Amino acid sequence: MGGHKTIDIQLTTTKKEKPDFHNLGFGKVFTDHMFVMDYNEGEGWHSPSIIPYQPISLDPASVVFHYGQTVFEGLKAYRTKDEKILLFRPEKNFQRLNSSNDRLCIPHIDEELALEGLKKLVWMDQDWIPTVEGTSLYIRPFIISTQPYLGVSPSSQYKFMIIMSPVGSYYKEGIAPVKIAVEQEFARTVEGGTGTAKTGGNYAASLKAQEIAGEKGYSQVLWLDGKEKKYVEEVGSMNIFFKINGEVVTPSLNGSILEGITRNSILQLLKHWNVPVSERRISIDEIYEAYQKGQLEEVFGSGTAAVISPVGELLWNGQKMIINNGETGKLTTDIYNTVTGIQNGKIEDPFNWVLEVKED
Structure with missing residues (x-):
């Protein structure tokens, strides 16, 4: 399973300009790279890779657009005073993602492989982790159904992705009520x-x-x-x-x-x-x-x-x-x-x- 799949890595040739970490909104700017993995019926999940952050191309008839078969997660990475990079209970996020997959008739992902891909992605884009008080690197794993088909049934094709965004407080009030x-x-x-x-x-x-x-x-x-x-x-x-x-x-x-x-x-x-x-x-x-x-x-x-x-x-x-x-x-x-x-x-x-x- 996860330990036997090699994650292909393609580094970006044009790094983005970083935002002002003292003036971050929430979920508005994204890091240099993203994790992607595809699923086809009969083949299962395959081709895990980290690639430059980029738009994706989908058929207009993709199931996700018409029947909403999609799931997502949210977690954060933090940098400590002594320059360590920490994740908070990430295994629980991938367990919950698979629980959501169950409900939406989406094939389970390999949680171990997903966590391995996440750690590699965070390590590669670690200079995007803000250190200003109250900030963090928000991480969004998600799965969309990509089969081009206008019919109410589970898709036979999926795309799993992880994107990341340096963020400040979710509410403009911060920790104020x-x-x-x-x-x-x-x-x-x-x-x-x-x-x-x-x-x-x-x-x-x-x-x-x-x-x-x-x-x-x-x-x-x-x-x-x-x-x-x-x-x-x-x-x-x-x-x-x-x-x-x-x-x-x-x-x-x-x-x-x-x-x-x-x-x-x-x-x-x-x-x-x-x-x-x-x-x-x-x-x-x-x-x-x-x-x-x-x-x-x-x-x-x-x-x-x-x-x-x-x-x-x-x-x-x-x-x-x-x-x-x-x-x-x-x-x-x-x-x-x-x-x-x-x-x-x-x-x-x-x-x-x-x-x-x-x-x-």
Whole structure:
């Protein structure tokens, strides 16, 4: 499998100009190289290679354009003060990619080979890893269906790619609290749908609600379950946590919530700290009741892009819930400092989460 396939490497002859690492947006500029690998029915995944970053050519009838058969991942690389290059739990990303592949009827990739390709790519483009506080190299592995065919059935051809982008904060607010509107009209997905997979359709389905929330001055929407519009699920780009009367609560995975890797890491961290934490079904009414009683102490989101994002305001049913006076709470700050500290090598990693990238 992975160990037996040689990754072909073609170096670029024209290196790009680097952006100002002190003034990075998110996902707007891309590094010099990309990883590509193709799949054909009967042949399987083949020809893994690293090539200069470039456009790809696809047939207009490619399945991805018409039926949305695609999956993706997101992770980051960091450079430490002592010049080490670290990845945060990358094996979990490729495990989840294959889980998404299952749901979208896409052939499994060799996780070991994918990780090997990723490490080689990061090593080659390591001078794109920014070292300014709060920055990182965002990594986007993804698979698209490429068979030219107008018919609703799984593709027989696929392309797996990894591209990378030096990034700053996902939200313009950075670690400052964001304002989030609770969505009551639209549904992103439902139990039994594709909510547990990282697939483009989930995000396309979220855009309208996000656009409306943005017009009202809110950064994101908090999705409720698609059936009853009662139970909290997740934010468009993050899982969500509530600290209620000393206990941290996050919605349990129910078939329509993405199993976040940062979410999993926070649950481990809180248990390690002996902070009361539970995964369970939680209604928006319970959240509002806790707020009215003065028991809603902190709210924060978690995800690869934002890492930890404190929530300073929730809008629901025309009611504004101002959390912790609109300020970042102590526990949220502690989690952010610990997770990012482990990611960038500033503090000890007791969980064996980080993987150092080294030259072969």
